[in-house]
Amino acid sequence: MNTTEQVGQPGTDRPPPGRPWTVRSHRLPPGSIQRLGLLAIIAVLVFAFGSARSSFYNQQLTVFPLLRDIATFTVVGLSQMAALSVGHMNLAVGRMAAFSAMFMGLAYQDWHLPLYPGLAVGLAAGAAIGSLTGWIISATGVNSFVVTLAMDFALLGLVSLVYSQFSTTAAFTTQPAGMDGLRTYSLADLCAGNVCGSPAIPQILLFTGLAMLVVGYLYARTRVGRELLLVGSNIRAARLSGIPDRRRVILAHGLSGTLAGLAGFMLAVTSGSFTAGIGSQFMIPSFLGPILGGTLLTGGVVSVVGTLLGTALVQVIRQGLTTLGVGLESLDVYLGVILLLTLSAGRIGSVVSHRRAVKTR
Amino acid sequence: MTDIGSDPILLADGLVKDFPGVRALNGATLRMSPGSVHALLGENGAGKSTLIKILTGLYQPDAGNLVVGGQPITLHSANDAAAAGIAVVHQERNLVPEFSVAENITLNRIPVRGVLVDRAEMRARARRCLDLLDLDLDLDAPVNRLSVAQAQLVEIARALSSENRVLLLDEPTSALTLQESDRLFELVRRLRDQGTAILLVSHKLEEVFAVCDTVTVLRDGVSVLEAAPLAEHSRDEVVTLMVGRSHQAASFEPHVVERDGPAALELDKVSTASGHRDISLDVRRGEIVGLYGLVGAGRTELAKALLGLDRVVSGEVRVHGQRARVRDVREALNRYRIGYVPENRKEEGLFLDQPLTMNIAVTVWNRIQRAFGYVPRARERKLVQEYTESLGIRASGPDQHAGLLSGGNQQKVSLAKWLAAKTEILIIDEPTVGIDVRAKSAFHQLIWQLAADGLAILLITSDLPEMVTLAERIVVMRDFQIAGSVPNDHDYERTSTAVIRLIHGSGSSNRKPYER
Incomplete structure (x- = not known):
């Protein structure tokens, strides 16, 4: 990216700018420091856990499931990030995943669809329920917190009802061809000639990579993505600048629902069946990843890579503590404390320095 | 005493x-x-x-x-x-x-x-x-x-x-x-x-x-x-x-107003859902028309109706002679080339926590986007740089947040996005509230230059000296109606007296100024 060259157009003899901008002069994109900090913390933790228990480096038992969890919860985080980008939140993120997964289960069991068409059906269901939520929010003007909370309850009831009607074991267990493979395959199963990937890296991570690419491209490079951010930043100014704010709100929630659906699929792949309980653990982690990664609760700023890193941090801590033999109850306490420390260190510091900078005006 | x-x-x-x-x-x-x-x-x-x-x-x-x-x-x-x-x-x-x-x-x-x-x-x-x-x-x-x-x-x-x-x-x-x-x-x-x-x-x-x-x-x-x-x-x-140095009162060279053909913006007995009755006025290319009135007289509301944020219930709005039905700001901008610089720049004009680039380029993405909505960054930056330079916006760079700029520079940013969008009709609402003397006169110069460049400008301001400095004609609104119009001969005493007379004009009004 280089825009510093003065293009010598004939006929333009504007006086030279007083202070020319050099794109190269600014060191790093905003938020980089925070993300590098996260990366450093993760590295330190990985080293610490690994030194304490060498089993933390066990590819089969630790690294592979850890990366699989990171893969799924990063997509969960991206789903929340989409709602956060317009300054909203999606408390129904888990239930939207369940709703989508339900359609996938139906597609495989009753409609006998192959793997990817079934996935497409589920994603479409997620997109639809998300868009509906967004439409309700923008049409009624009710706070997204309230609407998504209501949606969460409604979907909880609906999904349980459908499972009890259509399945005998409260789960769709029919697995289309290739689904089991997705669960266990690692990059070791992908070879180019003689060069194969690492057996520690699950193939399911490719879905996450794809989701990150699409979402990242949307927010960083496209008009629509930027308009989402501006709606989150100041919706009145956005409307007066010609941004169709209602449509953008619907889009953000539709995107959130789609990604929730993808996360639901990934979790079902990991656990082997489509149940009503899919996504019930999504809600709180969905906020941790984006917020640790620098996405603002107030909207207008998102970070895709940050969401990955934030999610990775949480999962590394969780996995590390499990490896250390910390019991399930105390694990959450430790997790809470560590997260608080991490958040305080990075976030408060940057907020304070920003406030200072603003106040001096 | x-x-x-x-x-x-x-x-x-x-x-x-x-x-x-x-x-x-x-x-x-x-x-x-x-x-x-x-x-x-x-x-x-x-x-x-x-x-x-x-x-x-x-x-x-x-x-x-x-x-x-x-x-x-x-x-x-x-x-x-x-x-x-x-x-x-x-x-x-x-x-x-x-x-x-x-x-x-x-x-x-x-x-x-x-x-x-x-x-x-x-x-x-x-x-x-x-x-x-x-x-x-x-x-x-x-x-x-x-x-x-x-x-x-x-x-x-x-x-x-x-x-x-x-x-x-x-x-x-x-x-x-x-x-x-x-x-x-x-x-x-x-x-x-x-x-x-x-x-x-x-x-x-x-x-x-x-x-x-x-x-x-x-x-x-x-x-x-x-x-x-x-x-x-x-x-x-x-x-x-x-x-810190001597300051001279602004006086501008008169510029050419295009008198032939249809007006750039013309309102013909327009009534709106928010209560305007039979508003008729016109603004020509190269002309600055002032819209003066008490606060609550319906000036900002009229601007918003022209942007499609409020419904026109009767009468006609014409843009370059063609009947215009504006449904939202995007249409006002893309189809009719109407821009609006709002009165509260912090609440309505700017994205304070976003970089300058986003603040200015928001109106041009439509024009410069490629397949899949891709925004070519180099093109975007160049456009933003062009307008920050030509308007003399003082900032540390294209990534500086709008909230960190001074009031005068913020107002220029709020204006820049409409210039970058190549609007032909600009509605400017209370442009110099809370801006210091020097920035204010620079801003006046700028508005004048825009008119000289052929824009049709509808200027809403409660600052009478500003009005007399800039406007060719001053249209006075009272109670959501046009009370009259005063040609501006740039003699402050005479013009302001005429304007004030119109505001207090003959005939009683039913509406108290603080209702609504």
């Missing part, structure tokens, strides 16, 4: 205040006497706001002394200042939007009976404060339903609600019309005669010279003129002191 020699009620001596990277005050001195109106002048960034914040306990000075009523005092909080008898009307709104007018006015000292709020007493107190200002507002209306001007008056009323020795008014008239300002200053004089010391911070020199007795001028955090009798200084002298 004024007793400048008497002991000061408030003395701030050698105040120093540092912020990271900036020294906002560098030994500023302020001396206020009881029973006198004191002006505090200075350009934006001279340290006026910082000084006020120190006087009201929001900031603590790094050095210097405060003496109130002969007693040295340290103010740790706004409560300390209130206890010392210092009341303030801040430039920014400090009202609780969801609370009622009565609650906001009595907020500092809510009357109670036992543990319950004494509502009757609260309303009575609030009513007394409003009566001082001759204000007829619904005491129970939540403040967020009020117009900007009304909210400002409520804020002033609140400062009056306590018996204070010192009253600080920071830009109290920025959203008020002449009539409302007059009423305020009448009250200021009354308070002065009762012995209150009043500090007025204002960018409007007319009102400063009309009501103030003494003046302190701040420049770069230092008092360059200290508690001097205002009568001994001319306006030019004061401005020179503020700016």
Whole structure:
């Protein structure tokens, strides 16, 4: 990216700018420091856990499931990030995943669809329920917190009802061809000639990579993505600048629902069946990843890579503590404390320095 | 009447205040006497706001002394200042939007009976404060339903609600019309005669010279003129002191207005859902038409109707002679090339926590996007750079957040996005509220240049001198109707008199100015 060259157009003899901008002069994109900090913390933790228990480096038992969890919860985080980008939140993120997964289960069991068409059906269901939520929010003007909370309850009831009607074991267990493979395959199963990937890296991570690419491209490079951010930043100014704010709100929630659906699929792949309980653990982690990664609760700023890193941090801590033999109850306490420390260190510091900078005006 | 020699009620001596990277005050001195109106002048960034914040306990000075009523005092909080008898009307709104007018006015000292709020007493107190200002507002209306001007008056009323020795008014008239300002200053004089010391911070020199007795001028955090009798200084002298170099009144070369063919923007007996009746006016290419009126006369609402944010129920809007039906801002922009620079730049014009690039490029993505909505960054940056340079926006770079710019530069950013979008019709609403003298005249120059470049400009402003400086014709609105139109011969006395006459014009109106 280089825009510093003065293009010598004939006929333009504007006086030279007083202070020319050099794109190269600014060191790093905003938020980089925070993300590098996260990366450093993760590295330190990985080293610490690994030194304490060498089993933390066990590819089969630790690294592979850890990366699989990171893969799924990063997509969960991206789903929340989409709602956060317009300054909203999606408390129904888990239930939207369940709703989508339900359609996938139906597609495989009753409609006998192959793997990817079934996935497409589920994603479409997620997109639809998300868009509906967004439409309700923008049409009624009710706070997204309230609407998504209501949606969460409604979907909880609906999904349980459908499972009890259509399945005998409260789960769709029919697995289309290739689904089991997705669960266990690692990059070791992908070879180019003689060069194969690492057996520690699950193939399911490719879905996450794809989701990150699409979402990242949307927010960083496209008009629509930027308009989402501006709606989150100041919706009145956005409307007066010609941004169709209602449509953008619907889009953000539709995107959130789609990604929730993808996360639901990934979790079902990991656990082997489509149940009503899919996504019930999504809600709180969905906020941790984006917020640790620098996405603002107030909207207008998102970070895709940050969401990955934030999610990775949480999962590394969780996995590390499990490896250390910390019991399930105390694990959450430790997790809470560590997260608080991490958040305080990075976030408060940057907020304070920003406030200072603003106040001096 | 004024007793400048008497002991000061408030003395701030050698105040120093540092912020990271900036020294906002560098030994500023302020001396206020009881029973006198004191002006505090200075350009934006001279340290006026910082000084006020120190006087009201929001900031603590790094050095210097405060003496109130002969007693040295340290103010740790706004409560300390209130206890010392210092009341303030801040430039920014400090009202609780969801609370009622009565609650906001009595907020500092809510009357109670036992543990319950004494509502009757609260309303009575609030009513007394409003009566001082001759204000007829619904005491129970939540403040967020009020117009900007009304909210400002409520804020002033609140400062009056306590018996204070010192009253600080920071830009109290920025959203008020002449009539409302007059009423305020009448009250200021009354308070002065009762012995209150009043500090007025204002960018409007007319009102400063009309009501103030003494003046302190701040420049770069230092008092360059200290508690001097205002009568001994001319306006030019004061401005020179503020700016640090002599400042000349703006006068512009007349430019060519395209008289042939259809007008760029033409309203023919337009009535809207918000209550406008039979509005007819036209703006031609190269012309600046002023829209003047009391606050609440329906000027901003008319602008919003033209953008499709409010419904036109009858009559016709024509753009370049073609009938235009605008449904939303995007259509106004892309199809009819109409742009709107809103009156509250911070709330409606800017994305304060976003970089300049986003703030300016928002209107051009539509035009420069490629497949899949891809925005070519190099192209975007080049466009943004072009407009920041041509408008002289001073920023550290394209990634600087809009919230960190000065008021004048913010206003230029708010304007730049419409220029970048190549609008042909520009509606500019209260462009220079809260902008310092130098930036203001630069902005006037800019608006004039845009008209000279062939834009049709509809200028909404409550600043009559600004109107007379810029507008070719002044259309006066009253009660959502056109009261008349005044050709501007740039003679301030004559034109302003004609405008004021129209506002108070013949015929009674049914609508009270503060309704709506």
